[in-house]
Amino acid sequence: MNKAPAPQKEKKFTGKHFLISILSFFGVIIGMNIAFVYFATNTWTGLSKENAYVDGLNYNQTIEAAKIQKDLNWQSSLELEVVGSQKLISFELKDQNNQSLSGFDVTVKVGRPTLQGYDQTLVLAESRQGKYEATVDLPLNGQWHVSLSATSPTGTPFQLEKRFFVK
Helix, strand or coil, X not given: CCCCCCCCCCCCXXXXXXXXXXXXXXXXXXXXXXXXXXXHHHCCCCCCCCCHHHHHHCXXXXXXXXHHHHHHCCXXXXXXXXECCEEEEEEEEECCCCCECCCCEEEEEEECCCCCXXXXXXXXXXXXXXXXXXEECCCCCEEEEEEEEEECCCCCEEEEEEEEEEC
């Protein structure tokens, strides 16, 4: 005896299904927006510069100082050396005739490009004519940004920026 297959119930898309679909859709959208707002407000490390507004106002002076620096044609090197467990920032400055320049006041600002709290300012001492050095504590591996500012005995400014990767 062959039994005829039982007729299958036809599935209908009802108002209940539509309501669940709409609520699920907007629930996911709202949930993602809440997650984005949370991460945007709780992972921000602060301002990238404390005096960005003042720097913007002094932009013409910055351009003029860069032009003067380029015209001087000074040669410089800024290096991060690892000596044992210590890290040493060394800066060397020579004039256009390859003569070492001495007597500069040299300061560096060292910090993480994306993370505040590890910023430090160091004064580099002249270890020999035209070479300035200081030890620096870099507690984290990764990228570090160094902004160097040097002033000659006659008041001529020199600026240099460089990034280092610490392993």
